[in-house]
Amino acid sequence: MLDKLGFRKLHEVGITGKGVKVVVADTGVYSSHPMLYGKVKGEVSFVPDEPVTDLCGHGTSVASIIACLAPDADIYSVKVLDKDGHGYLGWILHAYDYSISIGADVMNMSLGSPINCCVSSIAMAHYRAVSYGVIPVYAVGNYGAGRVSCPAMVWGSVSVGSSNLDGDPASFSSCGAGCLGDPKPLCMEYGGGDDYCILTAWSPESVLFRSETVCIRGTSQATPIFSSIVALTVQMMRDKEGVKPNNNDIVSWAYQSTGTRVRCGGAGVVDAYRYVITAKSVGVGTWFLARFLEGLRSLITNKDVLKSILMFTPAPWYIKAIIYSHIVGGGGGHS
Amino acid sequence: MDYLVVVVRFIVHCWNKDSYNKLVELLQTKGASLGIRLLSKLPQLNTVVVEMDPDKVGKLYSTGLVRLIEASYPFGLESV
Numbered sequence: 001m002l003d004k005l006g007f008r009k010l011h012e013v014g015i016t017g018k019g020v021k022v023v024v025a026d027t028g029v030y031s032s033h034p035m036l037y038g039k040v041k042g043e044v045s046f047v048p049d050e051p052v053t054d055l056c057g058h059g060t061s062v063a064s065i066i067a068c069l070a071p072d073a074d075i076y077s078v079k080v081l082d083k084d085g086h087g088y089l090g091w092i093l094h095a096y097d098y099s100i101s102i103g104a105d106v107m108n109m110s111l112g113s114p115i116n117c118c119v120s121s122i123a124m125a126h127y128r129a130v131s132y133g134v135i136p137v138y139a140v141g142n143y144g145a146g147r148v149s150c151p152a153m154v155w156g157s158v159s160v161g162s163s164n165l166d167g168d169p170a171s172f173s174s175c176g177a178g179c180l181g182d183p184k185p186l187c188m189e190y191g192g193g194d195d196y197c198i199l200t201a202w203s204p205e206s207v208l209f210r211s212e213t214v215c216i217r218g219t220s221q222a223t224p225i226f227s228s229i230v231a232l233t234v235q236m237m238r239d240k241e242g243v244k245p246n247n248n249d250i251v252s253w254a255y256q257s258t259g260t261r262v263r264c265g266g267a268g269v270v271d272a273y274r275y276v277i278t279a280k281s282v283g284v285g286t287w288f289l290a291r292f293l294e295g296l297r298s299l300i301t302n303k304d305v306l307k308s309i310l311m312f313t314p315a316p317w318y319i320k321a322i323i324y325s326h327i328v329g330g331g332g333g334h335s
Numbered sequence: 336m337d338y339l340v341v342v343v344r345f346i347v348h349c350w351n352k353d354s355y356n357k358l359v360e361l362l363q364t365k366g367a368s369l370g371i372r373l374l375s376k377l378p379q380l381n382t383v384v385v386e387m388d389p390d391k392v393g394k395l396y397s398t399g400l401v402r403l404i405e406a407s408y409p410f411g412l413e414s415v
Contacts, residue, residue, distance in 0.1 A: 027412065056412075058414060080410075081411070086409060089405065089408050090407040093377055093382060097382075101379055111412050111413060112413050113409060125380050125382070142413050192415075216414055217414065
């Protein structure tokens with residue numbers, strides 16, 4: 001994973017997620033695990049009658065992926081699912097409240113519900129957290145094609161699917177339209193597919209099965225991979241460029257960094273190195289331009305038609321060149 | 336048993352911070368007499384979690400402090 005998705009190249013130049021606060025809203029984290037020791041800076045449980053530690057194992061699995069790919073990020077465990085991996089909206093909402101209160105940069109949610117939540121308190125919580133600078137990253141769900149999980153369906157949110165080794169979506173990975181028709185998932189990562197699983201930490205205190213590691217798959221595992229990419233990008237933009245990216249920047253860069261379109265229209269598998277380079281090159285605040293170009297791209301499929309339109313467009317040649325390269329090239333053209 | 340009392344957990348989302356503060360005060364002082372139990376507070380979201388008979392939903396809306404009331408539906412993890 002470190003090499004396949006370009007993480008190692010970023011680590012070698014000091015982009016490791018240092019100083020970035022990542023909330024893991026899950027079943028808790030077994031923070032004494034060798035892969036996580038010293039990396040969990042805060043723990044809280046909103047599950048009644050359960051301690052902060054992970055009695056399931058899932059949260060430990062998710063946190064260990066972040067600890068590996070963004071090794072200097074500060075992890076905050078918010079327990080909102082119980083030992084069986086179940087929770088309620090009333091518990092889940094605490095993750096947003098907590099993330100805002102600590103000034104979190106990224107909030108990883110490898111959880112979901114099959115209900116429609118386009119107009120709901122979780123959608124309100126999402127937009128409120130985003131307005132405070134939190135970047136929520138959601139698992140798109142494991143329902144296959146045609147059904148997207150809540151809260152991944154919320155319009156404009158960062159949702160992550162899981163891909164097979166060949167880059168095609170895994171059969172279980174949800175895809176479809178979000179609340180206002182936007183393609184979900186936004187992007188994919190190698191979180192385990194039909195042909196492989198990934199080795200992660202597990203909680204030895206789990207009531208499901210006691211183990212220190214597990215080979216597991218799902219959009220739950222793909223999500224922390226992208227959360228790690230976001231953490232590294234936040235650090236790079238904050239330290240090198242002096243700006244803090246927001247949710248819309250993260251969405252925009254996903255499309256611009258891959259330049260590919262896959263089933264359901266998402267951005268495909270995102271490479272960490274390419275993503276960070278795109279963020280640095282493009283900069284913040286390009287979300288509206290990206291959405292505009294995205295719309296144009298879907299309307300104009302014929303290159304000759306596009307050339308004709310641009311020829312008669314009263315704009316400087318370099319503006320036309322940028323528009324043409326974005327539409328025909330399918331992205332920012334960074335490599 | 337002559338009847339069954341159903342108590343459901345609800346998410347109560349207030350209009351703003353002022354509404355939230357007034358609702359929390361109302362529930363803390365008169366919650367028991369209203370039959371509404373305050374379970375937890377989410378001050379950053381102007382939201383509270385309560386436990387009550389679904390028949391009381393209208394009573395909460397009538398306070399004018401509440402924007403949305405939603406039952407606390409289930410969630411689960413996304414691994415296969």
